[in-house]
Amino acid sequence: MTVTSELLLHAYASGVFPMSEHRDDPEIFWVDPRRRGVLPLQGFHVSRSLAKRLRRDDYQVTLNRDFGGVLDGCADRAETWINGEIRDLYTQLYAQGHAHSLEVWMEDTLVGGVYGVTLGRAYCGESMFSYRTDASKIALAWLVDLLRRTGFTLFDTQFITPHLASLGGQEIPRAAYRQQLAEALERDADILSAPLAQSGSDVVNALRTVG
Secondary structure (H helix, E strand, O other), X not given: XXXXXXXXXXXHHHOOEEEOOOOOOOOOEEEOOOEEEXXXXXXXXXXXXXXXXXXXXXXXXXXXXXXHHHHHHHHOOOOOOOOHHHHHHHHHHHHOOOEXXXXXXXXXXXXXXXXXXXXXXXXXEEEEEEOOOOXXXXXXXXXXXXXXXXXXXXXXXXXXXXXXXXOOOEEEEHHHHHHHHHHXXXXXXXXXXXXXXXXXXXXXXXXXXXX
């Protein structure tokens, strides 16, 4: 079966996502975890140390400035599920306005980021990377703040890692995820409908205000 960007969007709407065994494997398989990772948008945990890091503002954050660079950063590891076809497919989704990246820069160098697919009010996070300490945490904090302000209700992380759990990530049963996804697909949200926060302090203050 040829995987197209349209098929990929249909898969996300059905609750499944693609992976490959490794970067040189030409095959793609579909994943539907029995327990799904989510990052509650109203429950992002900002520790004292992360708040201090965010407030330093010795970095810059952008949206959709270097989607390809974020993809390559996420694939730049010994073991990766991002093969050539997957990279091409998500690049197509980005060109169509269905995929978005958030970048973290230090001294004009890309040091971290996250990318994912938007569908209705769901942001389906695909992968993230960090070349500097806390760069991926900075990316997630800024992204969660933006998603909250632009009407999103679901941040799907696919799986849960200790890193995500420390930020408030949870693991929920497949049925619960499908219910949250169905509700998120009932209406649309636009990640471009509001600008990024003006400062790390603004992000901290917003994320520590629930509701």
